Amino acid sequence: MTVTTKTHVLPCIILFLFLSQPCFAQSPMNNVMGRSKQILNGKWQVITDWYNRGSADSYNDSSLNKNAFKEFRFDALTLNVPGDWNSQLPExxxxxxxxxxRKVVNFHKRGSKKAFLYFGGANYQADVYLNGKKIGGHEGGFTPFQFEVTSTIKEGNNDLIVRVNNQRRVDGIPAMAFDWWNYGGITRDVYLVQTTETYIDDYFIQLEKNSMNRIIGWVKLKGANRAGFVTVSIPELKTNRQFEVDENGQALIDIKGNFKLWSPERPKLYRVNIFSATDTIKDEIGFRSIQVKGTQIVLNGKPVFLKGISFHEEIPQRQGRAVDDADAKQLLTWAKELGCNFVRLAHYPQNEHTVRMAEAMGLMMWEEIPVWQGIAFNDNIILDKAKNMLSEMVERDKNRCGIIIWSLSNETEPSPDRNKVLTQMAAICRNLDSTRLVSSAFDHFNQEGNKITIDDELSKSLDVLAANKYMGWYAGWPSKPGEVLWESKFNKPLIMSEFGGEAVSGQHGPVDDKSVWGEEYQEQLYKDNIVMFNKIPFLAGVCPWIMADFRTPFRMNLKYQQGWNRKGLLSEKGEKKKAWYIIKDFYSTR
Structure with a gap:
């Protein structure tokens, strides 16, 4: 069966298979930034496929044959990679x-090497073709993926084509409705990586849980000749230890040392070198202990109060995705100026530039996957995707000591299916990494009068409880803020993971009238919440929603929102609202 136009025949059966067949990328190697690589960022040629009519054959480039004719052809139109298409072209x-x-990749093989294409992220579904051959695909907009292309890539110029589709899907994560901008495109770095035939694929080098002087970890090799030893060196500590590789290519690491521990006040990172017989990897790694004792979060043996802020991976002034070190620096500098020691990377794993820079700046992090509100927990296909995203997040960032909390979900409605699935995911998370805390943000509570009780059964499977509660905004105060009582059925610490209200920067009005969207109401709302927080004995941190106004088609109040969520402490232009100073003063006293 075919569909015929005047000048082009499109095989529909090929199109159907292309759009519907699942194919999967390989698990990406660890620390791609520390490897021999060719950066493929820059201008890429693009074609907008408005009606999803294209196939790989449709777009197989014909530019080398000047006499060839195709309706679908890469020509003058380009987009920046990394970057989203929404902010680069008005249409x-x-x-x-x-x-x-499309990118023409010039490749030169160096010795007996393997070659890999590595994508930091593409939203949401990516299908990748090299020299006319489909090499794989990936689903999920916020985690990395790679393909080995050793047998496909050739010396000289290579034709790399990537189809990216960001259509919301019932079976996607997040699903059809989510409260942030659906930026599409190749939004993170792209690399062509070359390794030795047998190479260091992965490693985990962090302090043993509840220890402050012992590393229990591993190094994994891939390739044909994995026998032998690996060496882990920490030059500053004069540590140089050799470990035997087993038949599975894995060496178990056990190192004791007098480490200077990472903390927000002293974000110490050590140069760590890993050697095998054929490969070398270098990383900057910090060591710290994070625990829960009763209702306290304990960092390096001492209770710590999390002075946080949430932010999206967005530069509001540019109205586009944050993509590089400069963007990360802008967002994280705002957080430090506010007085934060903690950031919530909402609502998805953010750019590796942001994670590494936050760690170097002394910011603890909460990182989560986009299991957001209306997820069908009885659908095994969706659950497999969620578990895969969780694994990809942990695998990428497990050596970043600044991350202290893995989060499984945000604002999911309690149900037997949801509790069962997230309990399983908590176990998976701990199996991947037992050294960090596990949490999930709730927005369902038992409220009677002025008493709010945390009774969500999922809490049994979590280390830290987290509450999204917009007192005074979506619902009125049940009594004076100082008379609101929080109780918990669980002897665990609580983070107030979201609170606040909306205000338009420069808009003014009475402190008791939210209908005018004035800064004064938002300012008073923050003052009232702080009064309430001071009455919660098991509170271990707060994290306002949100650092800066952000774009979302959900928010279409034409007078005040105009496609922006206005809960930011900063405006979309970076202007400080009155509430900014309330939080800054609160943090200065904690």
């Missing part, structure tokens, strides 16, 4: 669909 501001990207 794509709200676009949800497919865009085809």
């Amino acid at each position: 794509l501001k709200y676009y949800e669909g497919s865009v085809w990207y």
